[in-house]
Amino acid sequence: MIRVTSTPPADWAERIAAASQSEGFAEAMRLMGYRPLYVWSAENAALALVRGWRLTARANLFATGAPWAFLRGALDALTARGVPYVKVGDTMWGVVADGVPPDGTPRLSVTPRHTFVLDLAPSEADLLRGMDGAERKIRKAEREGVVVRPVESAADLAAFCQLSHETSDRVRARTAYTDFPPAFFETLHERMASTGAARFYVAWHDTAPLAACVFLTHADTMLYYLGGSTRNRELTTKQAPTAVFWRAIRDAKRLGVRYFDLGGCTPTEDVNDSRHGVYAFKKRWGGRLEAFYNVEAILSPFAYRLQERVVTPLWDRLHPMYFRLLDAAHALRRLTRVPTSSPVEPGAQEG
Structure with missing residues (x-):
């Protein structure tokens, strides 16, 4: 069974296979406008970084070392949460041979990296x-x-x-x-x-x-x-x-x-x-x-076309301004930070 949670289980550090799946990396990526989701089963783990909501949602899934069976389940879980497009890996991380989907799998494309x-x-x-x-x-x-x-x-x-x-x-x-x-x-x-x-x-x-x-x-x-x-x-x-x-x-x-x-x-x-x-x-x-591989999954073709024609071009032009606003908000939070005595319980289910 694959679980998706908004906070990591207590043994997350022992589950992961790369720094890109760590809780520290996830928290840094919040400053890039992502919200992290921790995806895991008894044998495998992945970090999903999601930006946007519903029609505009996109996810990067970091799943180093995971086999295709786990990735297929992770994609299904993200589809159930309304994510129309997922990219597995990036130019630095990806999957190796046993994480690559079978040839001809619908709405998936594989990009070799080196x-x-x-x-x-x-x-x-x-x-x-x-x-x-x-x-x-x-x-x-x-x-x-x-x-x-x-x-x-x-x-x-x-x-x-x-x-x-x-x-x-x-x-x-x-x-x-x-x-x-x-x-x-x-x-x-x-x-x-x-x-x-x-x-x-x-x-x-x-x-x-x-x-x-x-x-x-x-x-x-x-x-x-x-x-x-x-x-x-x-x-x-x-x-x-x-x-x-x-x-x-x-x-x-x-x-x-x-x-x-x-x-x-x-x-x-x-x-x-x-x-x-x-x-x-x-x-x-x-x-x-x-060699390693990135996998792109178009989980909702209509939403993906909307993203490619409207959202992605706007993001390429406007994201520096967006990051400056996030940066200013982060600096303000650091100035006004008050210690909390009520930490979130690890493994809390994403709502």
Whole structure:
């Protein structure tokens, strides 16, 4: 039997298979306008992040490691709650072979994704020897005096958020892209950094922040999740993003993490493809290219057509303003927060 609850069961942390299913990640995603639903059975678990209501509702379902039988039941459960469209996974997470629906399943489409995964068992020297260009950029960053530090203060986090915002602005000038508000990173840091589930870094040159990344860790894997960097031409040659990745890899190895997932990419050798730069950067580290899959489920064709023609174009244009309002509301709540003596009972059923 599959259950769907608005709060996680007490043993949720033991049930999940990825950081994207954690309660801390779910709470951070509230600042993106989502409401989390915890979907679980005796053997499997998934996190559904739902935005909108009824005809406008869409869900992202994070179900790493789950088989198709569980996903089918989870989709049925979300259909019963009036969600017309569900995407299983995103560019960073998805399902593997046994989570893919059978060919010809109605109203479902499957998108292959790729990521490079670096095995951290070898020594640092062997890891460097196995790289294809990243090692030269690591040495360049060291010669340039780039210093990478964990985010430990409000000022560090503000620098992180500024770099992320600048990068979002650049990307949005070319294509649709989500601009993550500071409140999202603040909550992610507050809920996950203290346990090591999230690791935030900023690369500096003197007092100038050059690059910032956040990595999420669960079980034996650390995954690159989000980042940003300066486009000051006097500073971009210092190879700060490479320095951040190398610091994270070394920390992961020191902590006993076995695998370093460089995050989703699109394999292409076409230098004119806008996705080539990300692919080339991640390929240089010497990891193994692995496939995973996203599944898109159109549970109500009429509502989906409405979303595609009206809601999605409006969202792409207006979501930065929406996030600024959420950010302001979050800041106001933090100023006026009053401790409560009546916590919600874990596992409460969604109404």
